[in-house]
Every structure is written in C-alpha cells, then in structure tokens.
Amino acid sequence: MSLRGKTAIAGLGITKMGKNYAHSNALGFATEALELALADAGLLRSDLDGVLVNPGLTWGSDVMASYTLQQAMGIRNVRLTATTNLGGASAAALVMHAAMAIDAGMASTVACLFADAPLKPPRPNAKGTGGGAAYGFARGLDAAYGLYGANSGYAMVAQRHMHVYGTTSDQLGAIAVAERKWANLNPMAEFHREPLTIEDYRNSRWVAEPLHLYDCCLVSNGAVCVIVTSAERARDLKKPPVYILGMGQGHPGDDPVETLSSGAPMAKQTAFKMAGVELKDIDVVEFYDCYTITVLITLEDYGFCAKGEGGPFVADGRIGPGGSLPVNTGGGQLSAYYMWGMTPLSEGVIQIRGEGGARQVPKHDLCVVSGNGGVLWTHSTLVLGASA
Amino acid sequence: MAEIVRPIPEITPELRPFFEASKNGQLVVQKCNGCGALRFPPRRLCANCLSRESSWTPVSGEGEVYSFIIMHRVYHPAFATQVPYAVATIKLKEGVRMLSNVIGIDPHAIRCGMPVRVCFEKLNDEVNLPMFRPAADAA
C-alpha cells in the first residue's frame, strides 16, 4: 500500500541561525527547536512518542544523540528513536522513517531534528569564529598533498563538469546570485541584508578554485525540528498539514567525479511514483545546496534540463525571484542557513503552508525537497503537498 | 632557516609497500588477485569481486589530469610558499585514479586531460612522495 498522503508534517521549529551563541552546544539548540516545533503544532511533549536525530559535526559521534535529546526534554515512553547519519540526506530520511513507522503503527507523533554548533563566540585577539576547524581537517596522504577543507570534493566535481560540459564560473555564480535574491526576501536568512552581484561573486576569494567563496554554503549554529504525524491527526492541529506525498532515496555507490551525477534519478523515481506526480506538476523546488555545483547537478538529475545543460539553464536567472522555476526560495544554505538537509526541508514546509511572506511563491501546492550527503554520495527526495 | 616540511604521511602497514617502492622511484598500486582490478589507496577487499587476495604491481607512472583544484589558502605552514598549488586526481594509463599534486607548471595552465608523468619528492629517508609533472617536460 502506498504511503501517499498518509502522514504530514504538523510542526516546524527553527532557532535563530548563524552566529547565535545562545547555547554552547548542539543539544541546547536542539531543545529550543523542539520546543518551537511543539508550540508551532500545538502539541505537548507528552504527545511525542518518536525522536529521530541527525546530529551535526559537533554533537559528538560517541553519544546517542536522540536519547540525550529525549532525556534533556524529559520525554517519557518513546516508542521510536534513532540517531542517523546520511550527511545532508539525513533530514528527509528521518521524515521517511517517521512516516513508515507511523503507518506501521510503531509510533504516532515523531520529532525529526538536526542541530549543530560549530561556531564559537569571538574571543579578543582571535581571528574569525573557528567554524572552519570542524570542517578543515586532513590526514595521511591528503595532508601530504595539501588537500584540506571540506570543499575539495565538490571543487573536483565542478572542475570536471566544466571540462566535460563547458560549464562556466559565471553560471555557478548565477545560482549564488539567485539564491541571494531569495535570501534578501527572507528575514531569517543570515545574508538577508546583503545583496550579491555577479561582480561580487567574481571578486570573492577562491576557497578551492574553481569554487569561489560564494559557491560555498555558510557555517551556522542552530537547530531545526519538524514533527511528523498521521494525516488524520495533523488536520486537527494548529497549522495546515504539509502532506508527505512521496519519498525515495538513491545511493549509487559510484564516483561522482566520474559520473557528474548524484543519486537523485533513483530517489526521484521512487518518490514521484509514490506521489503520482511529474516534474511539470512541481510548483516550488527546495534542493540541497552545499555548493552551487550541487544545485546545478541536482537540477540536471531531476530532469529539469538535460545532463550537462545545467549551466545555460540557470544562467538567465530563471531560478531566482520572479523566474519561471523558483528554487531555494529562502536563500538556501548558500545565503540563509546551513542546517544540512533541514534547510531545504524547512523552506519546503514554509512554502507549502504559504508562510513565506515576501518570498512566498504564488502557487504552492506541490514542492520537491532534496537531501544530499557526502560528495553526491547519498540522496533523498520528498514530495510535499498542500492536499493529500 | 630550515624549510618547513609537508606533513609526513604515516607509513601504515597497508601503505608500506607503496612507500618502499617509492623510495626506489617506482609507482605501485594494489592489484586484485581475483579479477585484476587496480586500486589505490589500498583496501582489504576488492570492491569489484570481493576477493581478499591482492598484490602490489608497478604502473607506468603515465596518465592524465582527470580533475584538479587550486588551493589558495594556507592550512599548513609547509604550503605557505607553495600557494597557489594544484591538487589533482590523476587517471593513470592503467585506468586507476589517484590523488596527487601537479608540479612544474603554473596551476592555471593545467587542464583536465593533460598528459602527466610521475616524479618523486623526497620528504625524508623513508618517504619519497609521488607527484606528477606535465609529460611534455619529461626527459
């Protein structure tokens, strides 16, 4: 039996993002986001019987994150818990696990959460906020060859995409500029007040050439929580249900530097079949955007354009505000906040509900959300809808 | 003033044959005894046929730049005098790909598909690090 429309996202909690030092660790942000999500849904902690967590880099890999959150929130008698790591594909995967468990009768109301706190408050005489440290290590031969930072894998993919398909730096820049325009309409975005032109993009420093600074995501403190429950129950809660119509994953196991592709074709096939939708039905697109090249390849992999034609496809600004295909309408991880897979998922919920304010797209019945982990290694797809 | 040396890679048991061969100016990779697939870095199992039997085999050291990036930021002091420098995925003539540096050329003149040939940089008595130069330079 299909799970189409059987479950829904009923609550959304987003903490203040970015250089937010309200809590010294990920768990602190997690409890705040969970409280916000419960309030948003009009639920109490006693209504929860599932807790699923994707910890960021700083939660600590040696702790049972979902259980520490249950303890910290004093939640009793949980029937479903898991700490999951598919990188940026996790958030959508947590929602899938929640939906399947609810349909199977194993849980009724499940919190799915991401939290991270890589940024430390600035100290006198210290440069920066230390966010790079968590993402900049290297060992063994990588260190000997001077390969540092989390950006190198995607930079290799981008260089190869440029070589094989003639993709240009300005085409990647068009994605950064479009997402910044969306962020300028989103008061939650870290770059809400800072415009970005293609000249600014070209003049920004190289992080790992061919990737400029503005090809790369932010690093953020914060947490996002969504609450999944049955469609029936969601209809009785405070907010309009965001129905989960389709779900799928794809993890090809290939080397993306060679394939220049992700697991999206597989994940999309499963999710769109379940939802009974086609690409042309989609009103708003929320794609995982750790880098501009990730967006470009994901657009190709979902079939919005042919493989290799992502560059010309985005060059005319069609994915920005007022364009024909609204993509990453909150500014994404490039310009709003870096909450891994929760960034596209949270904006998808906001858009379906019609809570987008100045950035709300006029038609918002169907949204596709993607998650992506590692260097195009893992992929997850959700189709969200305003009606079941 | 002594030159700051690159981080010396640890000679793990798995990598020892690689570094031993490098000391003699030879590039070797792991070869699956089951299906013949080449791989690097070394692993316990062949991901192609799951054979656990493998040996080390010399390769030509000739190949092409498959992809590359140019590093501008200094993460380790040894690279302060080297930025901008190129880190590349090299596709050897034998088909296997490995990470390395491309040296002896302005990094902005490097292109994907450019033919390259292995060379070695001595880091200490134990480690000769394989790197690649444009094949056109080779004597």
Ligand SMILES: [Zn+2]
């Ligand atoms: Zn084999």
